[in-house]
Amino acid sequence: MKKTGAQILCESLIKEGVEVIFGYPGGTVLPLYDTLPQYPQLRHILVRHEQCAAHAADSYARATGKAGVCLATSGPGATNLVTGIANACLDSSPIVAITGQVATPFIGKDAFQEIDITGITLPITKHNHLVLDVGELARVVKEAFYIAQAGKPGPVLIDIPRDVFQQEAEFVYPEKVDLPGYKPTLFGHPAQIKRAAEMTNGAVRPIIIAGRGVIISQAFAELRELAEKAQIPVITTLLGIGCFPETHVLSFGMLGMHGMAYANKAVDNADVIIAIGMRFDDRATGIVSAFAPRASVIHIDIDPAEIGKNVRVDVPIVGDVKNILEALNKQIVPRDHIDWFNQLDQWRQEHPAIEIRDSEGLLPQYVIRQIYEVTQGNAIIVTGVGQNQMWAAQFFFYDKPNGLISSGGLGTMGFELPGAVGAKVGRPDETVWCIAGDGGFQMTIQELATIVQENIDVKIAIINNGYLGMVRQWQELFYKRRYVHTQLSGPDFVKIAEAYGLPALRVKDKREVTSAIEKAMEHQGPFLIDFVVEPEENVFPIVPPGATLVQAIEMPKPEIVTPSS
Amino acid sequence: MATAEHILVALVEDKPGVLNRVSSLLRRRNFNIDSIAVGHTEQPNLSRMTFVVHGDDAKIEQVRKQLDKVIEVVKIVDITNNNPVARELALLKVKTTASTRSEIIQIVDIFRANIVDVSADSVIVEVTGDEEKVDSLLELLRGFGIKEMARTGRIALPRGSVAPLLVEEIRMPEQPSKPLSSEAESPPDW
Known part of the structure; x- marks a missing residue:
């Protein structure tokens, strides 16, 4: 029996195990929306802006490991997805974005709501496809899900003209994909793995730098085995947080611009670096020519193009992290590295990482720490971008796999709220906390309506300092305190929440923090807390732009006040 | 480097x-x-x-x-x-007069190039070769006046029996070692 393009799409999605679509209707996707009720197993969540459909799908994918699906109409619907697709692209998140397109006879005529979205998204997708024949739709969907999830994951966009939704074809879902030009390498080269094992076994000051690749590959146990067997401290990137328990004795914090000073010092002094599923981003390396000057580098990544892109590599291993670590661990000789750990512990004492300074005021770091205390670490944290993100990375201890979801590569303010929606929809049994800044929150604030309509139980903490805090901090430190356009007013967030229909609290006093968080946790359903914090609190340490990792500015020491003064 | x-x-x-x-x-x-x-x-x-x-x-x-x-x-x-053989093709439209035409034909002959079109005041020269040959011919003809020029850019094949781009059979890509979607529902413990 023949089916319409819309039916073929829905049935293909079901074949791919899709349960949720984040979307927004419009003219060219009307035939698809008209068909959706025939497939009640496809839950559709109506966002309030297409950007948030892409962010929610992205975050859903990160939380579950399954491809997330977002849907928008042609023209502005499609262009609104762009930021979300770019975000997923830079953080290797598997999403399949479906856009409507004007009917095929109108393509190229500048028709109403026509835009060349495959052209626009060419540089920010792993692949994209304009479907011109309903007969190829099933194959294109099959390929899209394969490409999005295989190898290094990433976004794939399928652009479907309105008439293709309406045309009919036999529905045969292909068993396999046939992509001669895409065959990701999954198993590492044995000779390189042997070299890596020898280098690791001979190391005197080894460190592991683990990134999001460990999480994508679900190589939690293998990473832990390597670290414990060879006694190597594990440092993570921002997006690697959640790949190794942060309360583990071998956990050595995060490196990079806002990394712990001792972690950066360890990188600087290491003689062997085992870089796993990470890509030496400039925010992680500091000035790259001075990165890890004493180290030989073993780089494990599924994307061959990442090897040698930013940092010279001595032992490249291309493949899936889990497979490679399994093979590597067999050749690792147990070691202890006592001298190295003594040195590391000394640095840890000299550079206490992350402390909350003494203050009567309400400090953002304290808010994050209290969320950690109240949830006992049992929460998925979804952050915005900027200071709130760095404090969430620093002051929450991530002990569970994949506990932090954050926009790393693109640094997209506004990711937090739709991101929390996607995480909660994907992992409904987990507590999800959205850590927002007052700037980023106002970029996607309309998703409060989505949350209320779908009763998505996310807890929202706005770290409200009345500034675009990270930019203000840069102005303070590097632009002589000239605060140009970083002070921003916001609405009364409590009233806003109430107007949208969710309960909210404002907290200005340190002593009310814990009880407010507890109240949010006890409440069944979404809850917002507006934490009005110290306005000019800074994120420390900070590696200034153009500096090396060990030139970080650390938190100013409190002046010593003698009793006589 | x-x-x-x-x-x-x-x-x-x-x-x-x-x-x-x-x-x-x-x-x-x-x-x-x-x-x-x-x-x-x-x-x-x-x-x-x-x-x-x-x-x-x-x-x-x-x-x-x-x-x-x-x-x-x-x-x-x-x-x-x-050790590839690399060639490009160029078409050069060269200004001619009665007095310069024979000289141009001589130069073209030396380069084993061809004249593929003749008009009252110009000829089109077709030349194939490596970049150096095309450049040299271009240099010599420039003095007569080049009205228009089109070059293909280089194409190349490795010499001998080497055929690095011989795709004998286009095989199916391997599927991921693990089904990404099923395992994901319950994240593993450490």
Whole structure:
């Protein structure tokens, strides 16, 4: 029996195990929306802006490991997805974005709501496809899900003209994909793995730098085995947080611009670096020519193009992290590295990482720490971008796999709220906390309506300092305190929440923090807390732009006040 | 590191937009390409692209790897060290007068080039060869006045029995070692 393009799409999605679509209707996707009720197993969540459909799908994918699906109409619907697709692209998140397109006879005529979205998204997708024949739709969907999830994951966009939704074809879902030009390498080269094992076994000051690749590959146990067997401290990137328990004795914090000073010092002094599923981003390396000057580098990544892109590599291993670590661990000789750990512990004492300074005021770091205390670490944290993100990375201890979801590569303010929606929809049994800044929150604030309509139980903490805090901090430190356009007013967030229909609290006093968080946790359903914090609190340490990792500015020491003064 | 000229050749699926994907990638990665030439191959559905690139080894390696990430690029190799035969074709429209025509014909003969069109005040010269030969002929004819010129960019094949782009059979890609969707529902413990 023949089916319409819309039916073929829905049935293909079901074949791919899709349960949720984040979307927004419009003219060219009307035939698809008209068909959706025939497939009640496809839950559709109506966002309030297409950007948030892409962010929610992205975050859903990160939380579950399954491809997330977002849907928008042609023209502005499609262009609104762009930021979300770019975000997923830079953080290797598997999403399949479906856009409507004007009917095929109108393509190229500048028709109403026509835009060349495959052209626009060419540089920010792993692949994209304009479907011109309903007969190829099933194959294109099959390929899209394969490409999005295989190898290094990433976004794939399928652009479907309105008439293709309406045309009919036999529905045969292909068993396999046939992509001669895409065959990701999954198993590492044995000779390189042997070299890596020898280098690791001979190391005197080894460190592991683990990134999001460990999480994508679900190589939690293998990473832990390597670290414990060879006694190597594990440092993570921002997006690697959640790949190794942060309360583990071998956990050595995060490196990079806002990394712990001792972690950066360890990188600087290491003689062997085992870089796993990470890509030496400039925010992680500091000035790259001075990165890890004493180290030989073993780089494990599924994307061959990442090897040698930013940092010279001595032992490249291309493949899936889990497979490679399994093979590597067999050749690792147990070691202890006592001298190295003594040195590391000394640095840890000299550079206490992350402390909350003494203050009567309400400090953002304290808010994050209290969320950690109240949830006992049992929460998925979804952050915005900027200071709130760095404090969430620093002051929450991530002990569970994949506990932090954050926009790393693109640094997209506004990711937090739709991101929390996607995480909660994907992992409904987990507590999800959205850590927002007052700037980023106002970029996607309309998703409060989505949350209320779908009763998505996310807890929202706005770290409200009345500034675009990270930019203000840069102005303070590097632009002589000239605060140009970083002070921003916001609405009364409590009233806003109430107007949208969710309960909210404002907290200005340190002593009310814990009880407010507890109240949010006890409440069944979404809850917002507006934490009005110290306005000019800074994120420390900070590696200034153009500096090396060990030139970080650390938190100013409190002046010593003698009793006589 | 010293920069050198490299010739990369790629087999790509003959699908709409492939050239756009490739050129967009080269631009956004800030790779400078001296020339690209595209044409059919001995195999249906596959085209061959020839890139001439300048750069140090690390840069060339990045160009090759990034191009290999384009889904439609089936295979890409650097044939610089395979002693390749590299040729390009140029068409030159040269101004002529009654007094210069015979001199131009002599020069064209020396270069084993051809005159493929003659009009009252110009000829079109067709020349095939390596870049140096084309450049030399161009230099000699420039004095007569070049009205228009078209060059194809280089195409190349490795000498001898080496055929790095011979795709004997196009095999199915391996599926991921684990089904991504089923395991994901319950994240494993440490």
